[in-house]
Amino acid sequence: MKIMNKKWLKLFLLYFVVYLIIIPKIVNGYPTSLQGIILTIVSVGFLIVYILLNKIVFDNLLTKIIDIADNSIYVGIISIVLLFINITCSFFKMNLCIDNNIGYTSLINSYYINPIMVVCIVVCNPILEELVFKHVLFDQTEILKEKKILKIILISVVFSILHILNEILVFNVYALIDFINYFTFSIITFLSYTKTNNILYPIMIHMLCNGVAIYLI
Secondary structure, three states: OOOOOHHHHHHHHHHHHHHHHHHHHHHOOOOHHHHHHHHHHHHHHHHHHHHHHOHHHHOOHHHHHHHHHHOHHHHHHHHHHHHHHHHHHHHHHHHOOOOOOOOHHHHHHHHHOOHHHHHHHHHHHHHHHHHHHHHHHHHOOOOOOOOHHHHHHHHHHHHHHHHOHHHHHOOOOOHHHHHHHHHHHHHHHHHHHHHHOOOHHHHHHHHHHHHHHHHHO
């Protein structure tokens, strides 16, 4: 059985291999003052490509935006719940004296070095990640097509591991706390997507959570 057609496989590889592995390694060779600018330009480029290649999820965009506006309280409540979980996980890490500048948190902390990276963290990354995990991996793959709950769990595990990969590579046993944080985030945003069939819900929730996280750090 074919897992996904060539178009979606290329999108998958483009994101995971080029955007997450190759580009960061290239950017690390540049001065810190330029890294944020380069990453932002690359992220905007990837974002444009992904939006153009995933136009179907933005069909009836105005209707979807109005739907979000009408259910802004729902979006706000979900975002508050996720932020509470995030703060709780951070609290446990602080009390366990765990360095919180590991993994994905280090990317957010770099906002203070490169303020322009706020564009990546609050705008580009949420849209890219939701398109990749909700549309490309969930909607466009045949694997576990009839077992959606199991598929959501599996994709959420992948989502979480990618966000704590640095912690795993340095054998940080407390990566489990961050795993729970990201896994819960993925599950809840998946539920909002499957319930509404509107990609803007998880995107907006993701943007709000990232924006508040930057503000609180």
